[in-house]
Amino acid sequence: MPRKTAMLPERSPFRSAAQKSEERAAKRYAVLRAAVRMFNERGFHATSLEDVATTLGITKPTIYHYLGNKDQVLLECLTIGLEQLLEAAAATRAEPGTGVDRLRHFLRRYAEINMDDFGRCVIRTGDEVLSRVSVKRYRELKREIDTAMRGLIEEAIADGSIPPLDSKLLAFTLAGALNWPARWHDPQGPQSAKELAEHMVDLLASGFLPR
Helix, strand or coil: CCCCCCCCCCCCCCCCHHHHHHHHHHHHHHHHHHHHHHHHHHCCCCCCHHHHHHHHCCCHHHHHHHCCCHHHHHHHHHHHHHHHHHHHHHHHCCCCCCHHHHHHHHHHHHHHHHCCHHHHHHHHCCHHHCCHHHHHHHHHHHHHHHHHHHHHHHHHHHCCCCCCCCHHHHHHHHHHHHHCHHHHCCCCCCCCHHHHHHHHHHHHHHHHCCC
């Protein structure tokens, strides 16, 4: 008798729900990346969604479909940058060593993130350009980051790896210093964001480490 050939299942030409979701997320992120770079280069008011759409070869309604209006696009860009900082703070708590070791680790990541596209947008964008609804969310996230930094400082004080200091003032001082590279650092320059972050944190640490 002739052997029966096993029928292989046909590959479906239709995308699965997971594939559709992944494709949507990739397109959405591409829009955000294009938008945040324009916001950083031109400023929020000088950037239109038509400009963003043109760089991607899509139409403005496509941006509305994935993200909404310009205020919503900006809020999403800012949220990504702020959440990266919060994730860095959470990850830092799992790092070995003393409190000051963890603080320095977070400060390096803080500076690096602020020199990347989304973190740069956080520093370069004033909350006055946001709508009343968006600015509330933006300020909530910024308070969380301030609280996280102060918590790391207080842990370092508690274990004696740095002397007793005003944690609020130190947090504001460190954040102020590490925010500014977002305005002047050149990604194409001789120092990478990682190298610059390490050097800056070393300089700042000399002010709060025990003598």
